[in-house]
Amino acid sequence: MTRLVVLILPLLLLCGCVPDLGLSTGGGKSANDGEGLNGVIGLATGPFLVLDLSSGAVTSLAEAVPSAVEYKGTKMLFRRISSNGNDFFVGVFEVTQGQWSRIAGTASAPWTTVTPAPSWLAAATAPTKPAFNLSSDAVNAAVTSFNAAHGTQLGIPSDGEWTFACAAGSSTTWSWGANTGTPAVLAGRAVVRESQLGVVGPRVVGGTAANGFGLYDMHGNVWEWTGAGTHVRGGSWYDPAWTARTANQAGADDDADLDSSVAHVLVGVRLTIKP
């Protein structure tokens, strides 16, 4: 026995085995702190992503309460959309003015530079109302700068992604499964001319019912840039309901491509993100 100990002990010491058995949890990350394998699996499976606009941190959520005011200001909430196995994440809300100032910088407030200033401009300026008077180029520049600074992958939805997200599985004119949009039906579902009842200006995001994917304001409030920045979709508070149909794109008055460098007073944006 003594002989064996004499033989084995030097062997273990030679191997460096004694001080480093590696049998504890070591320096690994906790399984529940949102990092490590658990965190990555969460990003791959979680139905929601949250982007902290201050730090750029992206975390996944199994459940989210979209009405939380932080998702209209300091953070952005994204919903996983599964399209034939090609998942993507799209913003639950249109980008608010509060969010825009965090993405593009506090000095950036394009909605205040509309000239001549319409009478409704002051009422339309609020942190939780959608950013508007945005050009596609301005959106791309802001997103590119933010991504570079924070290592994120924000983007603008493609035409296909936007349409798929808006339809939410429906094949009807409207995402709620109807082909007609009477004022009574539109009320509470879309911020368009027929439902504004004389009120002018965009409304606080998320004020109407979400579509089947849990996305708000896909119909109305402000137009949203899509694709290469030459199309807008979704209609606006100013425009008639038919322009806010799921399948409609471009301007309210024609189907011509828009100039990506030109800001439009009725146009905002909804962003996508890759975790």
Next chain:
Amino acid sequence: MKCLLALAALFAMVPAMPAAELVVRDLELSLSVLPVGFNYTVTSPTVSGSGNDAFTSGTEVSFGGRYALARPGDSLGLVFGAGLISDVWTYGTSGSLVANGVRASAGLGWAITDNWTLLVEPGFRYGLSTFNLPSSTTGPDYSATGSFSGYEARVSALWQVSQGLLVEGHGGWLSVQHSSTSDNIDQTIDLSGLYIGIGVVWRWSSAPPRIE
């Protein structure tokens, strides 16, 4: 490399030791504590991630047999082994990686004395594994099934308690990769590190090899 040199030095001492005859015809039930640190990769349509993490604990229960090929009177010989393994790693509060498979080994045995035997066994393992994560604040519950393969080097010391009963202590190095695919998510977990364990051995025969 240092381990190999040390083992070589150890076996070089054999001629100086009292002679004992190597007879290994064993069935063994053993329990091991496994390494817990791992590297991972995750690839899905929306995210690709990699990094390192650690399980909370890792244990293995194995059952198998060993047989030594040695000439009559020799204290050294070849030892072959095979068996079933069942591994469980716990992750966080209720996550887990469960692996069931087979292990095979081929190495050297040395009968140090009539009561002590030392085995050095490189081995290979293969089987099926399932990774489970419960639903949490970051995502829904997740389960992925796949396969694993790996290799190991084990040193075992066996002490004969009675005619057919031995107790065993072992330690070694294990490297194993678990691969799985679920819901368009490809995942790999690479575990490696030292492990230790104990076992109970039934030696069904102590008769020396027959002299023809």
